[in-house]
Amino acid sequence: MLNWESIRGFHGHLGPWLVMGMKIGWAAQETLKARSHFGIEVTVWCPDAPPPSCMVDGLQWSTGATYGKRNILLVPSDAYRVEVRNKDTGDTAVAVLHPDTPGKVKDWYDALGDEGSSQKVWNTPNDDLFTFVP
Secondary structure: OOOHHHHHHHHOOOOHHHHHHHHHHHHHHHHHOOOOOOOEEEEEEEOOOOOHHHHHHHHHHHHOOOOOOOOEEEEEOOOOEEEEEEOOOOOEEEEEEOOOHHHHHHHHHHHHHHHHHHHHHHHOOHHHOEEEEO
16 A cells, blocks of 8 residues: 555655656556666656656655666657566566647646656556557
8 A cells, every 4th residue: 555645754745747757757667577676777768857757756656766866867858658677587568648648647646647647657557648658
């Protein structure tokens, strides 16, 4: 069970992009069977400003990759792409948001605010938000 208070304490508030990063990180880690914290590297392509860049904090939370360990990197981009690499095997998982996902997230945020849009992202199936590509 998720401890939303701990997540809120880490990031400062809940938000849909934070939750998006969490979902992508957990899905990639499960796909790769990667060790959290030290057995994983994450590269994120997204806009270099909140709210979309909050996805990086969600990825840190879910994978254990951190800026201090230098195993997570943000590459400023208009695209939304996350590459997760299992350092033990070299295997990678690349998640790409569906083209309509950023607009959906904005609409949910505008209608539901931080908490409501976070829950909406959490409850939406991964396949409706992003896909893993070769």
